[in-house]
Amino acid sequence: MNNDQLTIINDRDGDLMAGSREVENTPCDPIGPDSLKGIPRQQTKSCRWDGTGWESFARVLEREGILLKEDRPTCSIYLSDSGGMAHGLPHGVVIASSAEQISRILKEAQVHGIPVKCRGGGLTTEGESVAFGGLLLDMTGMSRVLSIDEEEMTVRVQGGTYWHSLAEVLRRKGLDYLSAPLNMTASIGGTLSVGGIDINSPRLGCSADQALSLQVVTPTGDIIECSESNNSELFDGVLLGYGQFGVITEATLKVRPFTPITMHYLYYKSLGTAIRDLFMLARNDAADYMGILTIMDRAVNLLVAFDSDERENDFSARWKRRLKGHGEMGFGARMFGHYLLRPWRIQEALYLLGRKKALMPEFNPCHHMQGDKIVDRTVVFSRAVWKFWGGKQMVIPDLATSEEKFVEAVERGNLVCRKYFSRYTLYCVGIKLLGNPRRYEMSCIPPDAEDIAYGCEFEPILDDKTYSNDYLQSFKNEIYDIGVELGTSYYRFGGMMKGYIRRVFGDEVVDRHLAMKRAVDPAMILNADVIS
């Protein structure tokens, strides 16, 4: 049997059966089956660009004094992304050094029809930052913090800068950024292009919403400064624009005074109850940071944290008693009773205990603590993320929904996780919306969300087990299918997610964006595989 003919079919009971079938008139999918019922399988893997015009393009760059690396060792560095499921080599790599350099590259790319893929930290999981031929523009070459305005409380920073590198500079002045992914190697430009969710996002919004102005190199090579009041169309196109409308070379961001944080943990047995408590806290602005982190659906942990004692005291006085979660001792006693009555689940109980025992010290390392406050929350969380959830393949499909749909989306996603994996984690967080700016259209912000949107990542714990890409892709598709059925959105588009964009947003919206893209990028060369 040909591997390409292998497919996995859901039977009526939701169990998996392996079988084969001929798929007529549809391209063969080497990545995985499409589990959408009634919809033909579609090609989800990007095809390698054929290289037409590359040689003349490369010669022009050489003449312009732009260092283009075409050797295999250099190109291999960018072979995959954090997802580890999409693999592709660019024809060549340029390490970005200035807006002017990028401008010259894009102008030539338009002339020669060369696809250009931008990459920051490479933390995408669907191959969005993998180049299947063409030029890879490594934005991390532009990683400098340019200036800090302590009066205006803003920072000007180059687009390839890692959030952690920015934090290193800001901390020396007692400052911090507002919100950023809990991942130290996310780049600022990449984050602003997709959203950027922190556990303070229920209060402060996504990272993209903290941008005040941007320097952008458009797909045709113009260098343009833009903001809400200046070239606002470009500003809204680039923020949450998945890299389609320009390359973010500089950004001015809001900053705030740095504060250590105090954490509280509440434990739940029910996902729905924990989520409803998260809704209540988010709606009432009852905590500075909040999110849900689970060990399967057995131990559901609502984390809340505070920048100040005042906020913490207010939470304790007004909100804590309304929450249905338990403290560690109370939850431990309930779990003990639960497993005492279900001795056949002893392995699961031992796993929960072991996981908690390993995790908790990571969240309170003495050298990152100041009394009972965490001093470097992003370092602490990011290290824990990579240590306990990281791996060579980061499989984290997500759903982003309005409040009304969130419980159902998470509970259905949870069932999919249980079907595919014995160990997994759910991570839920809210995103405060800043009105209804144009940039929210066709983004991770679901169209029907009001005031606060919610997102959930479904992350299997792969450990050392080996799964086929087909298996992992099937899992992801089943999660994403829930989004199609419920009318939600996703954090990720482009790469292997490309097939979903029309299904969730509809032809009218996608065609309008496609027309906008074609208008600013005639040769369709810049990060073009999001919707094209």
Add this chain to the structure above:
Amino acid sequence: MFGLSKQIPTASLSMEGGMHAYKDCNGCGVCTLSCPVWHQTHNVTLTLRGRVGALKGGASAEDLKESLIACVLCGACASVCPMGIDTVGMTIDLRRILNLKGESPLAICLSKDEDYCPDHAPDTVLQGTDFFLPGRRLRSNFTILNRLKKHLEIEGVCQAMDDGSDIAEAIEAGISLSNERIEKFVYPLRGAKRLIVMEGILHRYLRGWLPGVEVMGLGIALLNRKEIRAALTDRDFYVIEARGYNGDYDNMVVKYDLVRRETDCLMNLDLMRAAIPTGASGIQGPFGLGAVSPREQARWMLEERSFNRVVLESLDDIESFKEETKVPVIHVSELYPV
């Protein structure tokens, strides 16, 4: 021989060991954040992350020559790696391969260096419980060396005749060492309970060669003494020797954190609590092969910091700091009079 061969870890001095660790890398890139080469060049191809990516794509040591030579072996990447990869061992192994292929400019330069004497070790066997191995730079500064000896004599520590500085240099350059030379170096130290070793790069090897012997850096050895800690103030910028600290991160981060809390002094630690190096200890500098400017590193460490004095553990760092600041720059041994 001296019966030591079983104690020499093959993984740490052979090519079969560390270089394959790249296969465990998950590509998170956290190593990049603390890398001095990255900080100065913003060129991923010169970093560990770049080397690992290239190796996964089938690159050879020769393909990575520029990157391998750029690394200052500060070990910051190892201290923050969530996968616990022996990044320093990997780079050293690759340098050794590079040298075997005749492609290592470091090894070529070092072998021409008049000061490099791979067989200078004395035959004398010292008897003692604790030894101090000052390294080449400290050995040549008689004033500080004598002060240190007096400090350490109080604790019954005597200077080892053979401090293995040639071994440290050879390891760094990827030059293979004979077991005879290693055994000659290690044999007199076998009876020790504690070794105070200035060359941070030797720590990991000594721990492997002499299991059960406590190996520590000079700084933490001195800071163990209350009167020296008491001489540190919140107006001091204290510069930890990065290789020793990062190489024993799990222990050092706790010990130095206690010192920091007790004294309120500033330290050359980044937000991940990895020690920021100047890179001056690297052997590239004198040969003009370095990608890292120690002076720029010193500038970065001091930027936006308020202090009245700089206190150094490694004399290698002294010039960089003296060029970057007008406040007194002293060695840790000068904190407290003998």
